[in-house]
Amino acid sequence: MNFKRFVPPTRVLRAGAAMVSIAVLAACQGTPKPKPAELPANVALMGVRQAWSVKLPAVSFPLQTSVSGDMVAVAGADGTVVMIDARSGQEVWRGSAGAPLSAGVGSDGSLAAVVTRNNELVALQGGKVLWKERLTAETFTAPLVAGRRVFVQAADRTTSAWDGQTGRRLWVQTRTAENLVLKKPGVMLAVGDTLVTGVGGRLVGMNPANGTSRWEAPIAAPRGTNDVERLVDLTGSVSRVGDSVCARAYYSNVGCVDTQRGMLVWTKSASGAEGVSGDDRLVFGTESNGNVTAWRRTDGERAWLNERLKYRTLTAPLSAGRSVILGDSTGLxxxxxxxxxxxxxRLSVDGSAIVATPVLSGNTVVVVTRNGGVVGYRPE
Incomplete structure (x- = not known):
């Protein structure tokens, strides 16, 4: 089966899965971030051309863009879901979940799934709602659509599987939740016949048939004296090459796991909130201070450090060919x-912040902005 810009945490209440936002003291955010320096004049050492663009409603929620072959699924905050053929930029279909979104979108290229702020899991196919089902708690991680099933991880640490065509719940597994969880996308992907998820600071391999645990590998352990300081949830995009999966623990570590053996290969201290990307040699990440770091995939030793974007608010990177591609909050x-x-x-997309990690479909880099611009670029 193939299956610190501070982010407010949320408190999970037991016995009802109700959730309320908590106020975070200014001290938790530290001193204000200095203003970034002016960038030097752009010297285009590599050609990049815009191939196409599609318009969405505004994107003001933690969007995760889904790629399956040539199909790219994106969503707007109002519940609009669009399937795009990345080769031509043509819309294959456009539909609506019927309510504002808290997470999305997952897709296998045909079926797409999102989660609404009303805690409803919504599956769409061909632009039509196929089914809706109620979840136990709020969800910030995009569903995973793989093997004709839809997998969901809610903020209360409940992982569930649903039949892709009927919406029938196949199984549910519940773990003890921390007092606080991040209001950010977590980690969920298919590696061979294993469902791999992030649970706290651990990467966990699960049997997709019933949700039982096959292995657990700790990338980070809780530290500190209060609930906020102890947050080490795995967050954002991951880098997978074969059985090697590398991930980010919130403001704590970056590490790589051998998913065949279920063992941690290495972990290194790293202060950031966004996910990682990589290739067979290097793993790339953006840090809270705007630095961009490359670690060697084999042992985690630092290969290089870019400080030119210091103090800019950056997305997670995308590794594509000879490039590492990332967006910032000014729209660059x-x-x-x-x-x-x-x-x-360096390019300006539409003047609004780039809000989702760029993704690669074939030879097309797909970027989504806060204003709802979805643009396909083709590097040389």
């Missing part, structure tokens, strides 16, 4: 060299 798309992090090109 940066192309860096995968070899040493030096700049290769």
């Amino acid at each position: 798309l940066h192309f860096l060299s995968r070899e040493d992090g030096s700049p290769l090109n």
